[in-house]
Each structure stands twice: as structure tokens, then as C-alpha cells.
Amino acid sequence: MSFMPYVAPEQLMKDRSEYAHKGIARGRSVIGLEYADGLLFLAENPSATLHKISEIYDRIAFAGVGKYSEFEELRIAGIRLADLRGYAYGREDVKARDLANAYSQALSSIFTQQLKPYEVEILVGEVDGEAGGTSIYHVLFDGSVTDEQGFVVIGGQAERLTEALRTRYEPGWDLATAVRTAIGVLASAPEPRDLPAEQIEAGVLDRTRPQRRKFRRLAPEEIERAAS
Amino acid sequence: MSDELKLPLAGTPFGASPSFVDLVRSERPEAIPEALRRAAATELQVASATTVLGLRYADGTLLAGDRRATAGNLIADARMRKVFPADDYSAIAIAGAAGQAVELVKLFQLELEHYEKITGDRLSLEGKANRLAQMIRENFPMAMQGLVVVPLFGGFDERRGEGRLFYYDAIGGRWEEDDFQATGSGALPAKNSLKKRWRPGLAREEAIRVAVEALIDAADDDAATGGPDPARGIYPVLLTVGPQGAAEVPEDEVAAAVAAVQEERAR
Numbered sequence: 001m002s003f004m005p006y007v008a009p010e011q012l013m014k015d016r017s018e019y020a021h022k023g024i025a026r027g028r029s030v031i032g033l034e035y036a037d038g039l040l041f042l043a044e045n046p047s048a049t050l051h052k053i054s055e056i057y058d059r060i061a062f063a064g065v066g067k068y069s070e071f072e073e074l075r076i077a078g079i080r081l082a083d084l085r086g087y088a089y090g091r092e093d094v095k096a097r098d099l100a101n102a103y104s105q106a107l108s109s110i111f112t113q114q115l116k117p118y119e120v121e122i123l124v125g126e127v128d129g130e131a132g133g134t135s136i137y138h139v140l141f142d143g144s145v146t147d148e149q150g151f152v153v154i155g156g157q158a159e160r161l162t163e164a165l166r167t168r169y170e171p172g173w174d175l176a177t178a179v180r181t182a183i184g185v186l187a188s189a190p191e192p193r194d195l196p197a198e199q200i201e202a203g204v205l206d207r208t209r210p211q212r213r214k215f216r217r218l219a220p221e222e223i224e225r226a227a228s
Numbered sequence: 229m230s231d232e233l234k235l236p237l238a239g240t241p242f243g244a245s246p247s248f249v250d251l252v253r254s255e256r257p258e259a260i261p262e263a264l265r266r267a268a269a270t271e272l273q274v275a276s277a278t279t280v281l282g283l284r285y286a287d288g289t290l291l292a293g294d295r296r297a298t299a300g301n302l303i304a305d306a307r308m309r310k311v312f313p314a315d316d317y318s319a320i321a322i323a324g325a326a327g328q329a330v331e332l333v334k335l336f337q338l339e340l341e342h343y344e345k346i347t348g349d350r351l352s353l354e355g356k357a358n359r360l361a362q363m364i365r366e367n368f369p370m371a372m373q374g375l376v377v378v379p380l381f382g383g384f385d386e387r388r389g390e391g392r393l394f395y396y397d398a399i400g401g402r403w404e405e406d407d408f409q410a411t412g413s414g415a416l417p418a419k420n421s422l423k424k425r426w427r428p429g430l431a432r433e434e435a436i437r438v439a440v441e442a443l444i445d446a447a448d449d450d451a452a453t454g455g456p457d458p459a460r461g462i463y464p465v466l467l468t469v470g471p472q473g474a475a476e477v478p479e480d481e482v483a484a485a486v487a488a489v490q491e492e493r494a495r
Contacts, residue, residue, distance in 0.1 A: 055345055076244045079345045083248055087338055088259055213341075 016117045020141040023119025024066045029156035029186060030123065032063060032148070034134050034171065035178035038127040038205045038214065042182040044156075045201040048220075053203040055215035057082040057094045059127050061205050065155025066120035066141070074103060074122060091212070096126030100137035100145050108143025117141050121154040127205045127214060134205075157189040164188050175204065179218070179226035197224040248342035249335060249363065274375065275304035277329055279414030279446045279453040280311065280321035282380040283426055284407060285435035288391030288470035289382035291321040292439040294414070294447060295462050296454030306454060311465045313474040315340040318356055318383030319467045323412030324398075325375040332367065332377050336360060353385040357394045357402060365400030378411045384469045391469060414446030414453035421445035432468065436477055439466060440485040456486040 007015075030043040030052055041053045041063045052071070053063045056078045064071025078099055086094045103122060111117045124137045136148040151169050153161040164185045173181070179202060187195040202218040209216065218226075245251065252259055280293035293310035296303060304326070311321040312333050320336060322329035339359060344350050351359065360381055367377055381394045393405045408426050410418035421442040430438060440456075443464045447455030456463050463486060466477040 049348075051348060054348070076346055079342065080251055083338060083342050083345075084251060084255055087248075087252065087334075088256060 016111065017142065020066075020111075020117045020119050024121055024141065024155055025157075027065050027155050029153055029158055029161055030063045030065050031151065031153050031161070031165065031182045031185065032123045032125055032136050033151035033165070033169065033178060033182060034136075035173045035175055035204075037175065038207045039125045039134050039136065040175065040178045040182065040202065040204050041123065041125065042179065042186070042200065042202040044186050044195060044199055046199055048198070048201075051201060053201055053217075055203070055213065056099065056124070057086065058091055058212050059205060059207075059214050060094065060096050060099065061125045061203060061215050063123040063125070063154075064120055065122075067118070070118045071120045071122055074106070074118075074120065077106070078103070078124070096124045096135055096137060100124045100139055103139045104143045104145045106143075107139060107141060111142040123148075123152065123154060125205060127207045153185075160189045161185055175206075176226040179223060183223075183227050197227055200227075244346055246343040246346040248339045251342070252335075274328075275299045275308075275326035276452070277308060277310050277323050277326045277412065279410065279412040279418055279443065279450065280323050280380055281410035281415075281418050281422065281439060281442055281446075282321060282382045282393045282395070282405070282408065283422060283430075283435060283439060284382075284391050284393055284405075284428075285430040285432060285468075287432060288384045288468060289319070289393050290435045290439055290466060290468050291319045291380060291382050292443060292464055292466045293321050293323075294443050294454045294464055296452065297326045298452045303454075306457075306460075307462055309465055311467050312337070313467060313469075313476075314356065314381070314383070315344070315350065316473045317350065317386060317469060318353060318381065319469050319474050320360070321380045321382075321467075322377060323379070323415075324377040325370075328367070328370065328375045329377045329379070332363060332379070336363060339363070350386075352387065353383045353392055356383065357381055357392075357404075360394075361396060361400045361402040363400075364396050364398070368399050371398040380409060380411060382469055384471060384473070389471070410442070410446070412453070414443075414450035417449040418442045418446040432470075435468075436466060436481065437485045437488065440464060440482065441489050444486070444489055456482075456490075458483065458486065 028044040032041050043052045045052050054075055056062045062075050082094045118141050120141055122139050127134050136152055138146045138148050138152055151165055168181055183195055187193055197220055200223050202223055204216055205214045206216055275297045277297050282291045291311045295307050297305040297308040314320045314337055320333055376398045379396055385392050395409045396402055408422045425438045447453045463479055463482045466482055468475055
């Protein structure tokens, strides 16, 4: 039997939290925002194939920042949960809220029970039908969930970028404006720089799409066109 | 059978399985048709889907099916759909035990969608055709009890840039067709009709006409195949899969093709 030195629970949680925070702040940011036709997720991502943004289900999308292996694991778990639920019940019974709750439970128990917390933050976004409603759930490494309104920035320079976006954001943007502004905000911190379109990954949940699956990845040319 | 790559790596399986069928089987085994295995299926009067056909044309592949499902000598459904898009670039048409077949289609569609979402890539057409063969093979115990499902699978091969057509038998045998194929109770008259009318490189409109004509021929000779019924607005379902993806042929276009064939025969 091994003996662990006594550490006060407050200290333990604080250390873990700090560790996770540091890991998340090292990476680059993801922006999620509402635009006229739905939800846009946009990230700075030098890789064209290792995605941070992905489809989960018909009206649900996912974005993660932090450690790739960890949010990829969460992404796959989300797709499995959603597909199983949709098969066992009905496709319209798969809801972002349930997914956010499942993520929250999983991350919370990892945070308290495992030696190392996950260094991730994730977004679960959903558009509903004609009503025009959207929701964005923001789940942290310790399992806390918030329901975001309008826009949110996670990872990297999240605080500074949130401030930058707050001054510019307006509801009802068209897609090109939303993409252009989001790229502009990402390029403003840590120091102002140029962000070429091939460094940008973007996906939308577009409720005007006639298909059942509303998620669509934006092609590099489309991002290029919107940005210029 | 599980195609999950189970290489234990530090105690955990290596790699996420992109297979939805494996997932249901492990998480919710009661939800898939296998649970029916012990049911005395042959004693039940189950609905049976009748004639479907597929053919290659200039842009890709076309699948078509009549609308009738029968249970013994009765018509179980006059408006059944037997042709479905499997994903954006492929389609599946089913004949045989209707309930079982529709369930197979649903599972197959989810299998493709799940794979696409997990891996971020669509399966190749070859991969989809192979996966379907495995799924039919897994259905074999039920086929032995009379619940036979025999599909046609067609799609547009994005790598080769052409349409391809596959057909299957009850034990999962898979063959690729260069021209056309039909299965179900009216397959023989449908094939005879296609044999006379089909030629390589048909235009889309010609392909629709040829398919509709073959289904009318099948309905003429086979009691279990339903012919088009303009009075009640019952028309065959046709799906094309070309470079732009899978699309259903609009009903007015099918109605026009039906009218043209019937007019020609009335003379």
C-alpha cells in the first residue's frame, strides 16, 4: 500500500484547475457565434485535417480547444451517444442539452477522480427548426456548464478576444460578415497579425440547408472570399 | 463479427471503431433485429417487398422500385418505398421481407453516417458495398427462416468518376454489374425488358423511361408487383446517383414517363 502525503482538498482542486487552465491557454482559440442563418464555429488551426470543429448530429455541432487527444475522445463519445439515442428513439429526440449534461458529468468526474484533469474546453451548439432558436453550451474542464448567448470565445487568449468581440458583435450578421469579423478578432491577439485563410477552420450549422444534416464545413475558398 | 481493431494498448482498445452496427450490438443488443432470431418467423405472415431494379447510365446509376408490398395473397401496402438514399453518393433498393429490409436500410444508412462523422471521411464506394455484404451475411440466420433480404446497391464512385451497381444474394454474396440488374418476384420480366431496352451511355431521361418501362413489364407479368396507378397517384420511386449526388426523380417526371409508355402501348 502506498501512502500519499496529505493535501488539503482546496489546494488539490486549485492545483488541478491551474494545471488545466495553463494547458488550455497554451493553445489557440475557437469562436462560436450566432449569425442570421444559424451558428458559426471558427478556429485558428494550422492543420487542415486534424479538426477542432465537427458535426455531432443533424442540428448539433462540436468544437474543442486544448489537448487534441482529449477533446477528440469527447467528440467521438458525443457522436456515439447521439447516434445511439437517435436510433433507439427518434432523430428529433437528440438534444444538445443532453449532450452538454453528459459532457459535464464525464468531465466533472474526471476532474475530481483522476490524477490529471482534462485540459479541454468544449462548445456544443445547436440550431432548432424554423423557430430560429440557437443554443451554445460551454463546458469547462471541471464539468461546469454555461449557456452562452450570442457569441463565445474559448481557449488561448479567450478573455481578450471575448472583449474584442463584445465591442463588434451584432446579431443578424450574414455569413460573410460573421466569418470576416471572427477572423479579424482572432488575428487581434496576442499581437495583431495576418491570419491567412488556410490557417482558419470553420463550420456552420445552417438552418436554411434543405438536408436533414445542417452541419457544413466551409471550404478554404469560401473562407478566403468572405475574409477579403 | 466485430471489425473493431482491438489492439490492447496500455489496457485500452486501440482506435475508435467507426462502426455503428458494432456500437449498437455492444450497447443496445436488444435494439437490433438479431433479437428476433429465435422467433418462428416462417409461421408469421410477413410483408414482402417485390420488384426493384438498377441500371447504369451516362452520368451514374439509377435505382427504381415499384410500390407494392404483399403478405401472402394480400396487398400489405400499396405505397411502400423500396429505394432509399444510403448517403449523399449512394442508394439502396430492397426486395424481400419488408420489415427486415427497411430495418437493414436504416442500420446501413446510420453505419455510413456514423463512419463519416467519426473518421471525417466518407467510405469509398467499394467499402460501402463490402460493408453491406457483411451486414446481409449477418442476417443469414433469419434468411434461413424465410426472412430473406436481397438489395441492390448503386452509387457514384468519386475516385473513378463513374456510377457503379452491385447486387447481393441472401447469404451476402456480392457481384458488380456493368449494365443492369433486378431482384424480387418480378425480376425476370423486368430483366427481360431491360435486356431489350438498355444500352450503354443512356441519357438521364432515356434511363428513366427504360426503368419505368421495365417496372410496367414486371407488373404486367408478376402479380406481386404493383404497376403505376395514375388515378390514385401511385408511381414508382426512382433515384439517380451522379456526380452531384443522390437525388430522387421528381414525381411529375416519373408520371410523364409512365404516361409515355402507356400511350405507346395503347395503340
